[in-house]
Structure formats: structure tokens, C-alpha cells
Amino acid sequence: MLTVLRTTWPLLLGVMLFMVGNGMQGTLLGIRGGLEGFSTYQMSMVMSGYFLGFLFGSQMTPIMIRRVGHVRVFAALGSMISAVLILYAAMPHWLVWAALRVVIGFSFSGVYITAESWLNASSTNETRGQALSAYMIVQMIGIIAAQLLMNTADPEGYLLFVIPSVLVSVAFTPILLSVAPAPPFAQVKRLSLRKLFEVSPLGVVGMFLMGGTFSALFGMASVWGMRAGLSVPEISVFVGAIYVGGLVAQYPIGWASDRMDRRKIICVISAVGTVAMLLAVIFSPGFAVLSVLAAVAGGVANPLYSLLIAYTNDYLDQNDMAAASGGLLFINGVGAMMGPPITGWLMVRIGSGGYFLFLVIMFGGIAGYALYRMLRHPNRIGQYPGAYAVISPAASALAVDKALKAAEGANEDDARA
Helix, strand or coil: CHHHHHHHHHHHHHHHHHHHHHHHHHHHHHHHHHHHCCCHHHHHHHHHHHHHHHHHHHHHHHHHHHHHCHHHHHHHHHHHHHHHHHHHHHCCCHHHHHHHHHHHHHHHHHHHHHHHHHHHHCCCCCCHHHHHHHHHHHHHHHHHHHHHHCCCCCCCCCHHHHHHHHHHHHHHHHHHCCCCCCCCCCCCCCCCHHHHHHHCHHHHHHHHHHHHHHHHHHHCHHHHHHHCCCCHHHHHHHHHHHHHHHHHHHHHHHHHHCCCCHHHHHHHHHHHHHHHHHHHHHHCCCHHHHHHHHHHHHHHHHHHHHHHHHHHHCCCCHHHHHHHHHHHHHHHHHHHHHHHHHHHHHHHHHCCHHHHHHHHHHHHHHHHHHHHHHHHCCCCCCCCCCCCCCCCCCCCHHHHHHHHHHHHHHHHHHHHC
16 A cells, blocks of 8 residues: 555545545535525525536546547646636626536546546556555545535635635646656446346446435535534534545445345345434434434445445446446436435425435435345345445546456455465
């Protein structure tokens, strides 16, 4: 790991600063939107814009990289992110914010794809798994640190918009001044949706529902917090708890998934998420309990994402994994666009509890469909399932493919040992 950090620290530092900026803007907009008097549904449309842009960026960035190269794409999109973060404060109108969220989602998608290409090129076969693990860890550290920075200034002012803009601008420095050359870019093709569904119905349905889950859970958390009357420190703790729960739960669930039927784990942890969110709907608990339930939701959602990708790849040849990952991430992105609007509509109709009700429906849908698939095909799972890899929802198909292959290699090494 020390070798990995020594060779990739400029990239990892830059990515962490980008994630601080991204984590701050997501939480800050929900808070500032409430202060500006934007309605819940208007803010849901603002939050949905990010996922529309992210999906569009995942399709366009490979074309841009092939035309003008990694460095220009990285610098241009990073500059766009920095500018948008300032424009939020200068142009406080929900329609403008929605448009800016599309732009910043597009830009962050491109930045992630470019950074992951660099990381992959700078790693050897022996260090790629460690490098990708470090990449996922610094992403989570950046987002959690962003919630702490939310308490450094008044959200009604400009400073909280300036801080992430400056951090994003500074993030260029270690990456663009590093000696690592720009890597060649290999585009990842997708399997057709019909082929993906034939290979793994649970993978396709689960990833679509997970898209809605992630976009609602993370994108609407601060909007819910403002509607529920939480203070800024309480909102930052609530959002931070989601990410901490996801970070802590990934590894034990991943360990278990390599040793038993993944459908059972998907069903069980989805049911846990369903029950936890149902408790929030029925009992309207206090803030301390809500924070614990938020950690449970994050601890279910993040591993579920990795589990569904690993489960789908259990039934594919290794040469098809990258194409399948690209298709699954596209399906996830389509699902993500519907999460905030539906959550916003539920919050308007039934109050702040609509936030948790939507998560009940999403987690419950995954649990129910996984149970249905087990009952219909009780012996579908192979005796030796493929490897589980810790994967971030922000990861591109390239990173997913490399993470899975690195995990497969580690499993083979363990088996030989």
C-alpha cells in the first residue's frame, strides 16, 4: 500500500479534494434552497439534474477524451465545476440551479472517468487492487470531510460556496503537475439491456432500484433535513452518518458474499434497510435514532450496489464483465433520475416522512424481487461465485471492471495459498 500511495498520491489527493467539493455542494444546496424559499418539489428537480448530467457525461466523456486527450478534458471539466459552484450563490433561482446541476453532474462524471483512467494506467497488475481500494477510501473521506466543513460558515452567505470552488481549483495542481503521462483510453462497451436481463434479471432490476435509492438517500437528505426542521450541524451529521455506515459495512458484507449465495445476502440486507426506514416512517424518532437509521441505510445501500454488480458477473465470462458493468451503470443512472422527483412528490403529499417511505419502497422492492428469484430458481447460484469488490456509485465502468478483475486475482491467490 505504501508503494501505491507513493506513486499515486497526487491523483488520490486531487480526487479527495474533488469529493470534498462535491459533498459540500450536494448538502449545501438542500440547505440554501430551503433558506431561499424553494419548494420541496422544486428542490427535488434541482437534485435530479445532477444525475441526468452524470448519466450524459458517462456517455460523452469517452468521445471527448479520444478527440482532445485526458489533460484537456480534465482541466476543462474541472474549471467548469469550479465556476458552477460560484454561480450557485450568484444566481439563486431553482431553474438556474437545476441547469447548473446538470452541468456539474456532467463535469464530475468526466472528471471521475479521467482520473480512473490515470489511476489504472499508473498501477501494475500487482498493485491495481490496492490502488482502487485507496481510490474508494479517499472518495469516502472527502465526502465525510465535506460534512464537517458545512459547519464552518453561515449557509446564507457566500463562503460555503467559495470553499468547494477553491478546493476543486486546487485539486488540479497535484494531478496536472505530476510526472505521470496521460494514459491511453480504452472505451468500455455495453451489453444490450435485453442480454443483461437474460443473464441476470435481479442484477438489472436491482441496479435500477438502487439508482433511485442512491439519488434519494444522498441527493435529498439535506432537503429532508430542512423540511424536518434540523439545524445545519444536525443535517451534516445525518448525511455524514449515511456515508460512515456505507464505509463500515462494505467489508464484512463483502467477506460474507464471497462465501454464500449472494441472493440471500441481497434479500436479507435489503429487508434490514426496509425495516429501518419503516421505523422512521411509523415512529418519527428523535435525531439520535434517525442518525443511527441513516447509518443503517448507508450500510445497506453501498454494499448492495457492489453486491448486484458482483452477482451479475457471477454468470459472465471475464471478457464480458466490462461490457456488463457499463450496461449496469447506465441502468443505475436511469433509475437515479427518478429518485429525487418521486421523493419530493411524496414529501409534498405526506410530509417529511415521504423521504423514508420512498426508501422503504426501494429497499422493499429489491428484497421482494430477490426472494422471488430465489423461489423461482433455487439452485441458480454457482458453487464458486466470482469475487466481490468494493465499488463506489461514482465509479466508471472502467474502474468497476478493473476492481472486479483485481478482486478475482486476489481470490485466486488466496485459493492457491
